[in-house]
Amino acid sequence: MALQHATSSGSLWDEKALEASAYDSSQNLTQETHDRELGSQNKETEANVFPRGGREDEKALEASNYYSSQNLTQETLDLELGSQNKETEANIFPEGEAEAEADLERNGAAPNSTPVSGGIDPADFPDGGFEAWLVVLGxxxxxxxxFGWVNCIGVFQxxxxxxxxxxxxxxxxxxxxxxxxxxxFLGGPVFGKLxxxxxxxxxxxxxxxxxxxGLMMTxxxxxxxxxxxxxxxxxxLGASAIFYPAMSCVGQWFFKNRAAAFGIMASGSSLGGVIFPIMVTKLIPRIGFPWTMRAAAFMILGMMAVANFTVKARLAPKPKPLAMKEFVRPLREPAYALICAGAFMxxxxxxLPFNFVILQxxxxxxxxxxxxxxLAxxxxxxxxGRILPGFIADRVGRFNVMIATSAFSxxxxxxxxxxxxxxxxxxxxCALYGFSSGAFVSLAPSLIAQISPIREIGVRTGTFFFCVALAGLTGSPxxxxxxxxxxxxxxxLQIFCGVTMVAGTIFFVASRSVQCGFKLKVI
Incomplete structure (x- = not known):
């Protein structure tokens, strides 16, 4: 009886010991699982605190430190970071008044391929390809x-x-x-906005x-x-409605090679300035002035039929009401205002050399x-002059080349x-001046695009050429x-021509100095 009691007591003790052992084992497993989960969370936290990227690294680190100090959960941090990413994407193409502020360091701010502060990424631009170069052709x-037709005005003078x-x-x-x-040039603000x-x-x-x-009526x-x-x-007026869409479209397709693309496109005005004067002077004695003008008109009609099918915008237009402040606001920016003043002078x-060199x-x-x-x-x-300075400008700085060619003129x-x-x-x-002055037409739009938000290139280019128009109207008279x-x-006449060009060059230098001082810098 005593033995049976002892055996029963021993079995009871063994069962309790076994239950205690099982409990301890389950506790150890629970602790290990808990440790693993904590380790996984720590790794996730580290990954979120130090994500890949430039400016978002800093934003994520600041957000992580802040929320850690407030003892908030990792899920809240992830939601906050996702919200920041959406805001960053939204800033790429801001709207309205916020656009000018968000793009303070604007599209094309430097001839490189690194993202531009303000949300514009050069990688978004095709910078080549069949479609982009087809736009350049158009x-x-x-x-x-x-512009090629306008370049032959000396013949008509x-x-x-x-x-x-x-x-x-x-x-x-x-x-x-x-x-x-x-x-x-006067049509610039209106056609740029349209x-x-x-x-x-x-x-x-x-x-x-x-x-x-207009040519038929002439x-x-x-x-x-x-x-x-x-x-x-x-x-x-018709030439103006042709000129501005072409100038504005190319800026949407190119970033790193923008000045080169503008230069290739602008060479069309030079070749037009070669062909039209020879054509007019040779045909007038043979077929008379009326049929010479008609021949030129038919030639332009055929070429524009092709251009109408090849020139197109990369970004879908976003109609907004016409407001005078859109034309005036850029003139409050020192760099832009000084470029306009330089171009005016x-x-x-x-x-003047195009108009009067034949008579002289x-x-x-x-x-x-x-x-x-x-003139030819x-x-x-x-x-x-349209092409070579553009290629050089993309590498040594567009403002630098503009100043050099203006001074040389x-x-x-x-x-x-x-x-x-x-x-x-x-x-x-005539040969040297043709080269140096030719750079102005190709470089000026690239300067405007460099310091402007991409969705305002049209209206800002138009305002720029409106300033130029005032000088173009009064210069020859x-x-x-x-x-x-x-x-x-x-x-x-020659002294007036040279002095105004010196003044224009000084304004270009001032615009450059506003942006980077007088440092030797690619800009």
């Missing part, structure tokens, strides 16, 4: 037909002054080509029809007011046959054109008045 055709309008003074005749330049709202399609169609119609003109309205206003003199050469004894090729020489050299006007009185120096001047004041001598 833009080339647009500039051939618009000479023809009108010696043939149908010979009873008018040089200053009076010069208002026709000056009005053509003025109206083409491009931002609706894209290039309808603008190009409207411009193509109006440009051709072919029927015999009186001063008819030439003035048909060529100086109607045709120029530089453009006072830009077209003939007054110094150059034959009519040879002098008719001077200028525009032929500007083909290289002023130097050769004052140092070469002013003292020249024989054929050789005049021809050399002032030159004609100085020519009359100097009794037919070109000294006053």
């Amino acid at each position: 833009g080339w055709l647009c500039l051939f037909c618009s 000479d023809y009108y002054q010696t043939q149908p309008l010979n009873q008018y003074s040089s200053s009076a005749v010069s208002w026709i080509p000056s009005m053509e330049v003025f109206v083409m 491009f931002d709202n609706y894209g290039p399609r309808y603008l190009l169609l409207f411009g193509s029809i109006l440009h051709v119609f 072919s029927l003109s015999t009186q001063y007011y008819q030439f003035f309205l048909a060529q100086g206003v109607v045709s120029a 530089f453009f006072f003199g830009t077209f 050469a003939q007054s110094n004894g150059m034959s009519t046959n040879l002098s008719n090729y001077l 020489i200028q525009n032929g050299a500007s083909v290289f 002023a130097i050769i006007v004052l140092g070469l054109w002013l003292p020249s009185s024989s054929n050789a120096p005049i021809i050399v001047f 002032i030159g004609g008045a100085l020519l009359t004041q100097d009794n037919g001598n070109f000294l006053y």
